[in-house]
Structures are given as structure tokens and as C-alpha cells.
Amino acid sequence: MPELPEVEVVRRGLATHVAGRTIAGVTVLDARAIRDHAGGARDFSARLRGARVTAVYRRGKYFWLALDGPGHGDAVLCHLGMSGQMLIRRCNDPEDRHTRVIMDLGDDVQLRFCDQRLFGGLRISDGGAQLPTEIAHIGLDPLDAEFDVRVFTGRIRKRRTGLKRALLDQSLISGIGNIYADEALWRSRLHYARDPALLRPPQIVGLIDDVVDVMNEALEAGGTSFDALYVDIDGERGYFDRGLHVYGHEGVGCPRCQTPIRRDRFMNRSSYLCPRCQRTPRRPRW
């Protein structure tokens, strides 16, 4: 569900409200939320007790709390999956639905991990404060200062797969999900089945420019919320759904040419595109 802009909104909220705090206690309400933590719930809680959060980092859709004190150099590695939320609450605030893990942070502050579908989760990464080895296979995201569009161009043009499939491959470039893939492809007037090897390098540079633009615009709007499943750490929605041009707009006129937006089934999910602006290629790669 949440893609890079939504995760970055959460990361910023945590950097403001959690960094500098000490974890006084951890309650795992549903062990499935930490299924990727090798040690299980007791180990998870015990190792975090007394640890201090020094900073909150992100790569793609993953983020992590860097720890000091007990667990110095370790990190709490987090992914929101399709429906995960990080909520800052007072201890006596009403319960949030689907709360799976609660971290008490002192001063009457709680961090609650809530996740309806449980595709997300938390785990401790040994020595992962700088960059968890568990996500070594995740590529740089386009907002990372280290991201080099020339390197990316070289890599994607070697991929023998469709353009959208490549954009969604988190090992090639991270942070892009179904919404922002469709929005960026529409901005670049590229069909999802274009063959990356047949694109000119400037087209790929332009596409990445569009990815960065749409993500930055979404970030300014606080992310995209279609429903209550994506909210920031205060439980507030984002407003970028108003800024979407094609995603979820089946049958609505393309903002450029008024041709009705079409929804295709692709990779077992929906792809929205303008059939006039984004012509099906002569030699498609699916």
C-alpha cells in the first residue's frame, strides 16, 4: 500500500517524535507482526527494552530505527506492507484497530504498529543501524543522494522484461509501487509494456525525472490516501489522491487529451493508462 512518499512521511514523523527517546517496554500483541524476527516475541521485547532510538532512516519502502545503549548498532527494521501504520499515541488514548505491537517511549508516549493485513512487520537487524544487511538486495531509491541515473539507465536497458515490471523491481530501483509507476509512465507517455532495451537513454532519464517529480509532489501533499489504511503518525490522511492523473481514473478523460483512461489487468493487478498518449509498442515485453 504505502509507497516511497507515504513511507517518507512516516519516517519524518518518527524522526521528530521518536528519535532521541528510549524504549521503556515493548508489547507484542500479534506475533505475526514480527514473523521475520528470528528470535521470536520474547527476544524482540527483551532486546529493545532500554534501547535509545538515535535516528530513523529509509531506503525505498523500508525504514529502520537506529539504536544506541542496549542493542547499540542494531536497528528495528520496519516495512508497512499493504496496510501498516505507525501511530504516535498517549498511553490512555483509545485502542487503534489492528494494533500488533506497542512500544512505550516514556513521557506518556506510545508508538503503535497497526496493520490490518499483516503483510508488514518489524524485526531487529543485528548491527543494522547504518544499513541493515537484510535489505542489501534493495536498490537505491530515486530520492537517495547516491542514486545515479546513468548507472540505472545502463542496468534497466539490460533487463529483458517490460518497463513497468522493471520499475516495480525493488532490486533495480526501490520505492516505486503500482500508483507511482502508473503516474510516472503517464507523464512520460510510455506504455507499461515498452521494452527497456529499445528506449533511448534520454527517455529513461526523463522517466526518472517524472518519478522524482510525482513523488516530491506527493510528499508535499502528505502522501496518497484512498481510505483509512494510509495515514501519518498522527493518524492524518494525505491529500495526493487529488494530484493523481490516471491511477484509479478508469473511464475518466485523460488530463492531456480527454481520451478515457483504461484499466488493464497486468501482473495480477491494475494498470491505468491513456491508450492515446501511451501507445502499445510494436514489440511489447510483458
Place this chain on the structure above:
DNA sequence: ATGAATACCTGAGAGC
């Protein structure tokens, strides 16, 4: 190397 299928989950909404 690539990708299809599957698994992990809950819940909202549509249609009957």
C-alpha cells in the same frame, strides 16, 4: 535470468 504461481493476511463492497 526471467517470470508465473503461490503464500502471507483482513476487510470492504458488489451481486445474488
Place this chain on the structure above:
DNA sequence: TGCTCTCAGGTATTCA
């Protein structure tokens, strides 16, 4: 009302 079906922003693994 209650059943079945489809859909949803993601990732990892297995098998061909």
C-alpha cells in the same frame, strides 16, 4: 441476512 466473489498501495520463495 448471509453467502460468494473480487479487489486492495507489497515482498519473498519456489518452481518451470
